[in-house]
Amino acid sequence: MNYAANLMSIMPVLIVLATGMIVLLGDACSAQWRARRWYTWGFSLFGVLMALVQAGNQLQTQMATTFSETAFAGSIVTDSFTLTCYVILLITALLAILLAMTYLENRNLNLGEYYALVLFSTAGGMLMACSNDLIVLFVSVEILSVALYVLSGFARTEEKSEEAALKYFLLGAFASGFLLYGIALVYGGSATANHAGTTNLADLNLYLINDGRPSVLLMCGIALLFVGLAFKAALVPFHMWTPDVYEGAPTSVTAYMAAGAKIGAFAALMRVCSALAPIGEYWLPAVQTLAVLTMFGGNILAVVQDNVKRMLAYSSIAHAGYLLVAVSAASVRNEQAHNAAMGAMAFYLMAYAVMTMGAFGVLIYLSRKGRDLQTIEDLRGLARTDTFAAYAMLVFMLSLGGIPPTMGFMGKWFIFSATLQAGQVWLAIVMALASIISIYYYLKIVWMMCFQEPERPEVVEHAVASGGVRATIVLSLATMLVFGILPGALGILLNAAETTVFRP
Amino acid sequence: MLILFWILALTCVGASIAMVVTQNPVRSALYLVITFLCVAVFYVMLSAQFLAAVQIIVYAGAIMVLFLFVIMLLNLGAPQALRERGTLQPFFAAVLGTAFVVMLLLSNSLVALSKVRPAAPPEVYVPLGTVEGIGKNLFDPKQPWILPFEITSILLLVAIVGAVIMAKRRIQDHTP
């Protein structure tokens, strides 16, 4: 057994973890805050970039050889889907760190632990994407979530932030209870006369292909597993924590949480669903129901919000619904449709991450000293007072609403066509209807910004107009437009399913 | 043996129900300790001796003591804060009903397990639960426990950072 090869296959994760630990130690043990400030920020950016380069390299090799490998005695798998998720997560982390520094200093929260926790939770998400065993999945879900509980309570003296942390923590721990019990029942339910139960996803996939009909115990297990993951991904009957936590947490944390946690949760959901695809006819209706509920619930509740952060929270729930449509399309027993749906989901995750980070970046950019931007009213007439922010926000809103020529539109289009390919025509139509509702509230913001007179016409000096925030906004803007017009340039994402281990 | 099982099972379920029903959080915590101890004895009966010891050390020892500490802290600060209001949430009945349906479903399906696959003989499972059995398997490079083991340490590291950030009153200010 070659230990070095095992370690190589999760190299990006190791780089991120090592960076996190070095940042943590260096921050705690040095005395000069001025040096520390640049050190924590710069070093974590550097580490994420290194990991990104490494993951990109591995992805290219992977695509060239089309060879997926399991490592650590089959507990994880490194295939093209894993590496694609690594890249998306690392880009999210990069943007989140870029955003953070001046914002945190403005709110007097600039501790080195922030960066360390962002890095650790990124590593947790990456491990979720590569896990091939439910127990690895469980522990890495916890790494991601525990770090996020702490981050959402990071403003330790503010009631709202603390409440957000408590709420997120209690519901998250509740969800882990379901997850663990689900794992236990899957372990018991997957047994047959020929083999004992297993929690290894590849083995499970194989058994299900051979055995066909699942036992009732297995179905209970799958249901509980889905409940647990649905809490983490904020799908509709299990979404009640989302708006409050998004509203209460510091905005830079919200941005990271909206993108990073969702990517991790959907990567895990995709893995579990692909492994369970051979018995898709038993559980697919449940997932489709969840998808419909999530799309409509998120969009309809978003319409009535007047707090921007809450509105974006509900919009993120709606986007989770679209992603769930992709999961449903990937679970049919048709290899072509499976691959198309997986690629579409990877593309959409990328688009979602970039546009969410961008939109929250604009909110951070617009926040005054010590006060976050709150209501949609605060955006009134922004086009007059701050043209840059207004037009950036305009593009992000159009992209979130799925209007061409943006990446959001292309992502929706790919999911739509994959769903048609999978033969789930009604789901595709429902998705189109739901996104028509969503256009209303995105355009409400655009209208408020561009076609309303500002209360005070003078230009307001924003506190956080730093280079990092501007860079984030510009980067997301560029990604959004370039790949919206030329989606083929991101073909590598669309081929995410090239070398996955599971066969439907 | 069966009698022991039934006594313990009734104690365990009774204590857990009492934990939910009682209005005093300190009593809840003590009932939970009883439940944990019963579970520990079940572990022994399932010949998982090491886990039984760990259950008592970690759960009944450390975690419950911490729970009680925190209850005490909050109790004295605001004596009224911990009183339960005793209002049942409206969806309580619905939840209870569905939960019981799920349970019945479960128990019906569970009975089939022995028919699907007969239980392993004692000479197979007895050596697994000892300290040696756990150690031999947990650190075996041919088994898939290495990665979960190592990432558990990351989880614990995150927990350390989280506990310090949340519970420490004053972390040095970084801003001038």
Place this chain on the structure above:
Amino acid sequence: MITTEHYLVLSAILFTVGTIGVLVKRNPIVIFMCIELMLNAANLTLVALGRHFGQVNGQMYVIFALAVAAAEVSVGLGIIVAIFRTKETINIDEVNLMKF
């Protein structure tokens, strides 16, 4: 004769009690205790199943689940202490957990 099913049904009952407890209690500490009960029920299932299959897997899962529970406890109680310090109350009515 105690079969594996005995343990499975027992832990299903414990799990249900824990779930109901989470839904009806209003004190975050007690809710958290109910969550611990749920985790324990899952652990009991895992150990019983592991014995039934003659595998060590069940016990391994329990060890990791225990580590997870400990991590959650230390962070969760930290959050509760912090919220108490800023707010002087921890009643969930005021924390308002289930607001839509």
Place this chain on the structure above:
Amino acid sequence: MSGNHGDILAYVPLLVLIGVSTAIALAMVVGSFLLGPKKPTAYKATAYECGMTPIGSARERFPVKFYLIAMLFIVFDIETIFLYPWAVTYRAQGYDLKIFYFAEMLVFVAILFVGYFYILGRRALDWDESERAVARDPISPEILAPRPPIRFGNEKSGPVRRLPEPAHVPAYGAVSQEERIAALTSRRE
């Protein structure tokens, strides 16, 4: 399992031990209750606690720093749980596996040591959080302010000897700290 109790029977001595120790403890309490002489008097009936009448709840509110240490203890407790089976099985392995075992545990412990040094760096284990504040202001006004005379409860039994008031104690802040300390110390003599 009726045929084979091999593993459970090993616990019978433990059960016996628990039973015997419970019986002895019970016997002591019950025996002293039954056999001991009972002559209650008013003084014996009062609660006794270092000469003070106990007032208020027995539940103490501990400062938060204790919780922090308890929370950190749980985390390191889990580390021990993993170390124990490792230590038991380490010797029995062959040379190659020993190296592997060692490396595995080294990584685990190293990661937790990062946490430990983080705790030290953040001074999370220090008992006194206000250490630096005290260092800046060694004699705080609260300590030096004149206090009311301590009442012992025997004031009615005889004349209480009072300390003579000094002629002039400047108000806090009116003069420098040193002068104030000098004035107050002269008063004590």
